[in-house]
Amino acid sequence: GAVVSQHPSRVICKSGTSVKIECRSLDFQATTMFWYRQFPKQSLMLMATSNEGSKATYEQGVEKDKFLINHASLTLSTLTVTSAHPEDSSFYICSARGPQNWAFFGQGTRLTVV
C-alpha cells in the first residue's frame, strides 16, 4: 500500500528556535497533503492544506507565519515551526491523498519545546 514517511519522529528544541518536519509520499505522488495537530486525548485538528506548487491553505486560527508550509514537489511537504514556544509542543501528523483518494498518514512527530 501507499506509504507516507514523516521525519523526525521525535524532536526536542529550545524555545525560540525553528524546527522543520518533513512529510514524504514514498511510492505515489501527492498533489495535496494535510498537516494536523493532535493534542492529548483530543482529535486531530487540521492546521493547513498543502498544495504542490502553490500556497498552503490555513485553517482559521492557525498562524501562517508561525507554521510555514512548503510543498515544493509531488512527494515532499515540509512544516516549519518558527520561533517555537512551549505551547507549540504537540504531536504533528501529516497525511497525503494517495491512490483512490484515500488519506495515508505519516507516523507523526512529537515536538517538545523546552
Place this chain on the structure above:
Amino acid sequence: AQRVTQPEKLLSVFKGAPVELKCNYSYSGSPELFWYVQYSRQRLQLLLRHISRESIKGFTADLNKGETSFHLKKPFAQEEDSAMYYCALSGSNYQLIWGAGTKLIIKP
C-alpha cells in the same frame, strides 16, 4: 454545518462481546465516510471505507443515510482490537472532517 460526532470517548467491553462504536454525521450532499484506527505507538491507518462495503479484521460499518450514521461493529471483540478509532467524513477538496475519536479497550 459539516460535523462528525462520536459520542463515546471511551468504550470498554469484554473479549468475545459485541462491539459497536457510534458515529453520526451532518453533511449536505453525498458523504463519503471512513473509519480510521490508531493502535498504540502506530500511525493512523484506514480501517473501512463505506463505498467499499467490505469487512476488515471482522469490522463492518453500514452507512445509514436516514439516521445519518456510520456505526462500526464487530460481533466478537478481540484483545488486539484495543485502539483509538476515528470516524471521518470526506468533504470538499478531500479534506477529512474528523470525529473526536473513541478509545476502545477490550478486557480479557
